[in-house]
Amino acid sequence: xxxxxxxxxxxxxxxxxxxxxxxxxxxxxxxxxxxxxxxxxxxxxxxxxxxxxxxxxxxxxxxxxxxxxxxxxxxxxxxxxxxxxxxxxxxxxxxxxxxxxxxxxxxxxxxxx
Amino acid sequence: xxxxxxxxxxxxxxxxxxxxxxxxxxxxxxxxxxxxxxxxxxxxxxxxxxxxxxxxxxxxxxxxxxxxxxxxxxxxxxxxxxxxxxxxxxxxxxxxxxxxxxxxxxxxxxxxx
Numbered sequence: 001x002x003x004x005x006x007x008x009x010x011x012x013x014x015x016x017x018x019x020x021x022x023x024x025x026x027x028x029x030x031x032x033x034x035x036x037x038x039x040x041x042x043x044x045x046x047x048x049x050x051x052x053x054x055x056x057x058x059x060x061x062x063x064x065x066x067x068x069x070x071x072x073x074x075x076x077x078x079x080x081x082x083x084x085x086x087x088x089x090x091x092x093x094x095x096x097x098x099x100x101x102x103x104x105x106x107x108x109x110x111x112x113x
Numbered sequence: 114x115x116x117x118x119x120x121x122x123x124x125x126x127x128x129x130x131x132x133x134x135x136x137x138x139x140x141x142x143x144x145x146x147x148x149x150x151x152x153x154x155x156x157x158x159x160x161x162x163x164x165x166x167x168x169x170x171x172x173x174x175x176x177x178x179x180x181x182x183x184x185x186x187x188x189x190x191x192x193x194x195x196x197x198x199x200x201x202x203x204x205x206x207x208x209x210x211x212x213x214x215x216x217x218x219x220x221x222x223x224x225x226x
Contacts (some may be wrong), residue, residue: 004155034214043117043203043217044156087155099144099163099207100171101215105167 002027002092006104013078013111021073021086021107029093033071034101035064036087044087047073078111085109115139117218119204122172125224126194134189136204144207146215147171147179148202156203162187168223212217 003026008042013019025033032051036044048057050066057064061082063074073086085108120135137144148156148171158171162181176198178190179219187206191198201222205215 009153036217041220043205043219046214046216049214089156099161100146100158101156105153105158 002102003096004090004102004104005086005091006088006107008107009105010108011110013075013109014113015079015111016077018074018076018078020075021109023071023073023088023104024069025071025088025090026076027090027092027102029091031091033066034091035071035073036089038085038087038106047086062110075109078089080111080113083109083111116215117204117206117216117219119202119221120220121221122178124137125226126191127198127226128195130194131190131192132194132223133191134202134204134223135186136173136188136218137186138204138216139185139205139220140208140216141184142206142208142216143208145181145182147177147187147189148203149173149198150203150220153201159189159202194223196225199223199225 007022035047038044048064053068055066065072084106085106087106089103097110117138146161149158150156157173160179162168165184180188201220203220204218207215
């Protein structure tokens with residue numbers, strides 16, 4: 001069974017204070033690892049897909065990296081508008097995983113001015 | 114291009130009442146999904162439809178039924194609502210099943226008294 005664990009559960013940062021979010025996963029063959037951003041009262045918004053260990057992707061102040069067991073979402077010099085819950089999800093190769101994403105519980109990030 | 118739309122945005126039901134949550138996408142996607150999101154538990158898959166005419170159970174299907182009305186529309190029905198079904202429900206769609214991101218709707222907030 002695919003499993004995803006995100007840490008920490010919550011993170012409070014000062015504006016400009018860089019940090020990283022962790023997503024540890026267990027999956028029988030990784031098809032893809034997905035990062036989403038979710039604002040209060042809204043649906044998740046896609047950020048990145050990573051497919052293989054060593055892959056990195058960047059978007060503005062966010063950078064996602066992937067190893068064989070975990071992914072990190074690095075937030076560099078965050079601004080208050082980066083405040084959101086960040087969700088990680090995986091899709092595996094097994095028949096039971098086919099077409100389905102397994103989500104973590106998310107990390108709630110608050111960036112204060 | 115509205116993406117994924119959901120109706121209603123908010124609903125209050127009494128225990129035992131029934132209702133149908135509607136979802137539609139205008140991106141010509143093949144796969145559609147229903148999730149529920151509860152505090153501290155992340156997104157959990159209720160049902161999904163890999164293509165028009167097919168539906169499959171997800172992680173938490175009990176108490177729900179679905180209908181893939183056509184390629185655009187995927188509805189979720191609660192036949193006899195229970196307080197345990199109080200949650201936020203998200204619909205998502207995806208072009209296919211493999212290595213492609215899911216795009217989410219804005220959600221339906223359901224309160225069962």
